[in-house]
Amino acid sequence: MLQIQVIFASSLLQIYCIFASSLLQNSLIALFWQFKIGFITITNLILSAENEYIEMTIHRNAYKKLIEWKTSTDRKPILLRGARQVGKTTLIREFAREFDSYIELNLEKEADRKIFLIDDIEKILNAAYLLKKTGLGKNTTLLFIDEIQESPKAIKQLRYFYEEKPEIHIIAAGSLLEFALRKVPSFPVGRIDYLYLHPLNFEEYLGGINNNQAIKALQTVPIPDYAHHILLDLFHEYAIIGGMPEIVSQYILDKNISILTKKYNKLWQAYKDDVGKYARNSTESKVIGHVIETAPYEADRIKFEGFGKSNYRSREVGEALRSLDLARIVRLIYPTTSVIPPIVTDFKKSPRLQFLDTGMLNQVLLMQGEMIGLNDLTGFHRGRIIQHLVGQELISIHEEVAYKTHFWVREEKDSNSEVDLVYRIGKYNVPIEIKSGKQGKLKSLHQFVERTNHPYAVRMHAGDFKIEKVKTPSGKFYLL
Structure with missing residues (x-):
């Protein structure tokens, strides 16, 4: 051999x-x-330096996946997942240059979030056009729904964009999606594609x-x-x-x-x-807080019981670590x-x-x-x-x-x-x-x-x- x-x-x-x-x-x-x-460009990494913003360009491999998705005949809405601060919003703003029209909604803003109180997809789009003072592009339109975890209803409505408006390119992103999905009783499985973004390799x-x-x-x-x-x-x-x-x-x-x-x-x-966003109650918040403070010092394989020299039980630490994992x-x-x-x-x-x-x-x-x-x-x-x-x-x-x-x-x-x-x-x-x-x-x-x-x-x-x-x-x- x-x-x-x-x-x-x-x-x-x-x-x-x-x-x-x-x-x-x-x-x-x-x-x-x-x-x-597949090298791609992410721009608009905005750095504050004495109240001035400097635009940087960093290549992200995920851009190639987005280009493939844009031209796919079996395109579904994308749910872009990843931890906070890994560049999700920056990536999509750069990708938006590939489209004739771009609409960005940030659901941390009440005005943007209210749009999804509407049940009709056509009316949701018209409300977004009106709010952002734009409309359909000549050939291609990208709708980016950022921080979608702030509206479980918006997550649920992604399926209807796929079914009723397949010509619109839809990307949603959020940093705490796994926690928000707990509140979505009928998640649109099979009608959404996923893309994961990580720190730069x-x-x-x-x-x-x-x-x-x-x-x-x-x-x-x-x-x-x-x-x-x-x-x-x-x-x-x-x-x-x-x-x-x-x-x-x-x-x-x-x-x-x-x-x-x-x-x-x-x-x-x-x-x-x-931490408070991960926890279901104040007790769980305290345990997660302890775990995130002490976890960096655990160099070897761990045991949940008494983690970080604490008196917390195995079940409590396990739940805290699983929350941080999510x-x-x-x-x-x-x-x-x-x-x-x-x-x-x-x-x-x-x-x-x-x-x-x-x-x-x-x-x-x-x-x-x-x-x-x-x-x-x-x-x-x-x-x-x-x-x-x-x-x-x-x-x-x-x-x-x-x-x-x-x-x-x-x-x-x-x-x-x-x-x-x-x-x-x-x-x-x-x-x-x-x-x-x-x-x-x-x-x-x-x-x-x-x-x-x-x-x-x-x-x-x-x-x-x-x-x-x-x-x-x-x-x-x-x-x-």
Whole structure:
């Protein structure tokens, strides 16, 4: 059996997953381009600087999906989902340039929200035209309903736009949609498409800092030797800053990480201030408040009971974490024991936590200063930060499903094993380790490979790209 061993540099996280995929499909270039990035432009990232606004341009991959949707013959209203401050409104305002006419309604404004007290779709549209002093475009019209979570009735009415006004392009967005959907008794399932927006990934970050040569090198397979360390330095920079659009825009202006603290703190406080919106009552609000304050300090797998050195019960903490998970601020990442597809989540085992953005996590933990002088992040903070960022990259390439990462565990009486991530590629579950260790530290990968139906594994670290052949203790060769 042909066996390959793949060692990926941790700075090239997204390309690594693409590279691993292509090995498995026996067509490196073909599958790479299956995952190729459709670059798009998001403008109007408005930054306040002494009462002046500066327009930035950041490329977002989701734009390509919107273009495909615009021309689809089976187009349904889109519900754009994602946490607060990831750039949803900015993305749609830029996309609006593709249309002859654009109407934007913000349902946090009472006048806009009142329109949806009307039951007739034709009258709703006429009211919107009148309120916004516009009308149908010559060929195409986009109606954007922002903050739709403020009106459960508006969510319900999306189905009627699809049924009665298919010629109108409808996009709705909101940051707390999962909570609003609890109040919608008959959600229009099957009549709405979904699109998920995340913080900027590494490739989008390179577009934001206008480094097109770096993007070109990142898209090259294999990555040129001369580009490896340059990309690694850029990835290190991205790992420190993260992918929140407002933060990246400020960094583009000032090129100074130290002055970003105020913006990070403002964003983090805004998320904490939203706690009341997640809770059903004051008691639940207190528990969620405690959890969001203490969660950043939980570096390993967690237990709900007594979370964050509290006296809260397992049920209370579980409900709080699930609320934060719905808000996409703190995600619950559960393990799997699956070595072949499908990846089955094991909810009985202890999960670990994944935050919305690695840069924000770094700021909350006050670690950015330490990271600046490091050459290799794989061992920093016991590998937590780089593992977290790999997870964030994997999540970011899934724009049409609510994707969550998994890690693999084997828990037996005398032998426990854990692999950092498991990623499904075609008919294989591929193990991914983010380690700086040598072959003698591959025990968990060996355990996984011995039990799976293929000879492939991925290890990410800061070294040069290599393909090596490894043998498990039982004698099975595999590609690492």
